[in-house]
Amino acid sequence: SQQGEEDPQALSIQEGENATMNCSYKTSINNLQWYRQNSGRGLVHLILIRSNEREKHSGRLRVTLDTSKKSSSLLITASRAADTASYFCATDHNTDKLIFGTGTRLQVFP
Amino acid sequence: DAGVIQSPRHEVTEMGQEVTLRCKPISGHNSLFWYRQTMMRGLELLIYFNNNVPIDDSGMPEDRFSAKMPNASFSTLKIQPSEPRDSAVYFCASSFGDDIQYFGAGTRLSVL
Numbered sequence: 001s002q003q004g005e006e007d008p009q010a011l012s013i014q015e016g017e018n019a020t021m022n023c024s025y026k027t028s029i030n031n032l033q034w035y036r037q038n039s040g041r042g043l044v045h046l047i048l049i050r051s052n053e054r055e056k057h058s059g060r061l062r063v064t065l066d067t068s069k070k071s072s073s074l075l076i077t078a079s080r081a082a083d084t085a086s087y088f089c090a091t092d093h094n095t096d097k098l099i100f101g102t103g104t105r106l107q108v109f110p
Numbered sequence: 111d112a113g114v115i116q117s118p119r120h121e122v123t124e125m126g127q128e129v130t131l132r133c134k135p136i137s138g139h140n141s142l143f144w145y146r147q148t149m150m151r152g153l154e155l156l157i158y159f160n161n162n163v164p165i166d167d168s169g170m171p172e173d174r175f176s177a178k179m180p181n182a183s184f185s186t187l188k189i190q191p192s193e194p195r196d197s198a199v200y201f202c203a204s205s206f207g208d209d210i211q212y213f214g215a216g217t218r219l220s221v222l
Binding site for chain 1: 213214
């Protein structure tokens with residue numbers, strides 16, 4: 001299966017702390033995306049990083065990509081209770097479809 | 111734009127019944143995706159369309175599942191007959207050109 005794997009599966013932190021989650025994939029990519037899913041809702045796109053990029057920022061989000069290791073990380077700085085959600089990486093292998101990872105459940109305690 | 115609209119939001123049915131899930135993509139988007147999400151298997155792509163044409167249905171579990179896209183603003187996913195193992199949340203997503211997918215709120219299906 002091409003499905004990406006994320007770790008940790010679950011992460012609990014206090015408000016104000018940083019949260020880091022990782023994604024690994026198996027075959028070469030065109031781009032990698034991160035999505036967020038609140039409980040009972042659909043996925044929402046957060047950020048896209050292309051295969052020729054190494055780092056990207058968007059507000060409190062920082063994404064890195066290491067194509068040699070076939071891995072990516074998502075850092076959420078100064079977390080808030082409202083960041084509580086599941087986070088998924090998704091890889092585009094130069095097709096029209098995305099392969100989603102298994103997700104990381106983030107719980108931020110106030 | 112209202113985003114991707116799915117109906118119904120919840121569906122409870124008995125084994126053997128036909129179930130039809132509906133999706134209205136974002137206006138102007140030319141790709142549409144159907145996913146299934148369960149705790150055990152995560153998010154699985156069932157089928158996707160490009161310009162109303164099915165491109166890849168390799169994720170459709172079996173012949174009981176079928177999907178159509180009669181026009182650019184409407185798609186259906188049908189399960190006939192339904193089975194308890196089909197219980198899941200079904201998502202529709204649409205995109206246009208930039209690889210980013212926009213998801214609907216999903217349909218939670220329970221087959222008793």
